[in-house]
Amino acid sequence: MNIASWLSFDFMRNALIAVLIITPLFGIMGTMIVNKKMAYFSDALGHSALTGIAVGVVFGVGDTSLSMVIFAIIFALLLNKIGSMNMASTDTIISVFSSCSVAIGLAILSKGGNFSKYSSILVGDVLSITKKEILYLVIIFAVTIIFWLVGFNKLNAICIHRTVAKSKRIHVRLMDNLFAVLVALIVMLSIKWIGILIINALLILPAASSRNISSNMREYHLFSVLFSVFSGIVGLAVSYYTNVATGPMIVIIASVIYFTTFIYGRKSS
Structure with a gap:
């Protein structure tokens, strides 16, 4: 059996291209999300997609991706x-706010028993991605790289000590908001392919795995990207041969990597 036979299909090649764009983004952004202890934030953000769709339905927006x-x-x-x-109680407030928002979205989308039309977004389907949608991912990838090159040192300084960052004339609130907006864009443009239920795991796991074995910032980012890309490629291939949803399979691979690095890190310490 040719192990690369799965690439003979157009939809699999499109999915692979999407994975090669999405996973490095998650690997890069995940490091800062972990550093800034924003896992709860990104999880709440992912679940808000349902409410964004509901808003689009209420206002009759043809493309609910825009409303999202x-x-x-x-x-x-x-x-x-x-x-x-x-x-x-910040975490509690975010949880309550997020839960209320999701509940409103579910209530609107389930009215008249129509939620089945939107249930696919819960687990995602990267195999259905089109070339036009890949172009959107390329654009957000380019924006993210530019932002990272310009703003990483400032964001890192904010993570280390906000007061010192302010004394260095870094616009802390502006950088925080720009980072939050960028995370929102990446999550919303990826969620249809990854799935609401697991997108936060794909953001956190590669960075957390990298943190288990990295000894400096360069290794931290490098391993995070490598783990994310590896999980994406292997998860996509395995999902093809096992007929399992791609998003969950990618997260399973990422989870295996996390536990492996966790054990390795404890033995090395």
């Missing part, structure tokens, strides 16, 4: 505002 993106940006900025408050 707009709602996600607003939602991300609001969550960022809540997260910046010096409150002991």
